[in-house]
Amino acid sequence: MGSVKFFDKRQTNQTHIFAVAGGSDGAVTEMVKQAIEKKLGRFLLFGGEKSTNIKMKNGQVTGIPVATAYTEAEQEWVTVIPVENAEDAAEQAALAVKTGQADILVKGFVPTSSLLHQVLKKEMGLRDSRLLSHLAVFEFPAYHKPLIVTDCAMNIAPDFDAKCAITENAIEAARKMGIEQPKIAFLSAVEKTSAKMPSTIDAAKLVEYFREKEPTLLTLGPVAMDAAISKEAAQHKGIESAVAGDPDILVVPNIETGNVLYKTLVYFAQAKVGSMVVGSKVPIVISSRSDSADNKLTSLMLTARMVRK
Numbered sequence: 001m002g003s004v005k006f007f008d009k010r011q012t013n014q015t016h017i018f019a020v021a022g023g024s025d026g027a028v029t030e031m032v033k034q035a036i037e038k039k040l041g042r043f044l045l046f047g048g049e050k051s052t053n054i055k056m057k058n059g060q061v062t063g064i065p066v067a068t069a070y071t072e073a074e075q076e077w078v079t080v081i082p083v084e085n086a087e088d089a090a091e092q093a094a095l096a097v098k099t100g101q102a103d104i105l106v107k108g109f110v111p112t113s114s115l116l117h118q119v120l121k122k123e124m125g126l127r128d129s130r131l132l133s134h135l136a137v138f139e140f141p142a143y144h145k146p147l148i149v150t151d152c153a154m155n156i157a158p159d160f161d162a163k164c165a166i167t168e169n170a171i172e173a174a175r176k177m178g179i180e181q182p183k184i185a186f187l188s189a190v191e192k193t194s195a196k197m198p199s200t201i202d203a204a205k206l207v208e209y210f211r212e213k214e215p216t217l218l219t220l221g222p223v224a225m226d227a228a229i230s231k232e233a234a235q236h237k238g239i240e241s242a243v244a245g246d247p248d249i250l251v252v253p254n255i256e257t258g259n260v261l262y263k264t265l266v267y268f269a270q271a272k273v274g275s276m277v278v279g280s281k282v283p284i285v286i287s288s289r290s291d292s293a294d295n296k297l298t299s300l301m302l303t304a305r306m307v308r309k
Ligand code: COD
Pocket: 112, 113, 116, 117, 120, 121, 127, 130, 131, 132, 133, 152, 153, 154, 155, 156, 255, 259
């Protein structure tokens, strides 16, 4: 079956400065240590248990880096900035990116919504008119290539227009990953459109929209999960499509579907996952608080790779 290679293979040669909102967590510390070992770059940790009196002054980080969780060699790459609480951590980390002191924003041990609120603040300048969306890339033995699933964690109940934007963000991300013509499946629970299941109507409209917009893109929808990911299941259902059994992107109808699929792949399929928010001016690494250090690191590496300096 498939190979769990995509995440391991393509390392970036560039180094970055990561602003981490919420640094005082074991898995975050482990992620940072591994990232330093992989020479991904420098880390500004907003909130860390063993922080000293380091402050943001006039938008600049001042003070000396210190954190007993890190070895002396690691401390060269880490600066800990004390914060009041999770909101403060999120705001200061976003400010560090806004002022150019860091080039990638990372959710550490703070609630996703705290960080997203900061990113969405107009005055933070991290977004333009585009819709921001969450994107997760999975790799697991039962599937033969990386699988992008969106939106698992940001847009709660996207309407048709939002789903268009979410799909466009995913296509752009897929291309940055080297997938020029991603095959896209718009998920629902059935293949027939029905007014009783509004996601089927949206999916059919999305197929139509992208067929007109980019005729070379291969799309399928509405489609249930089985026919989307298994050619045999699709054939049983009488569906002939080059997307069936081979999608690069799954667009889910709502956050509940996406969240359940995300957690199911991680817990039942032992998937490696990297996730981020796209559509913003700088990429934002968003992993679930319960993600392992390994998957947090995967998210960092994936995002770093998609940033062309
Ligand atoms: N992209 C761009 N702008 C947006 C987006 C978006 N996805 N969402 C909202 N905005 C803009 C609005 O246009 C408005 O200008 C401003 O941001 C505030 O909009 P609200 O009031 O609708 O947004 P919030 O702050 O109430 O909610 C935005 C969140 C992203 C925080 C919210 O959608 C949310 O909580 N999503 C789920 C996050 C979550 O809990 N994930 C973890 C579990 S999966």
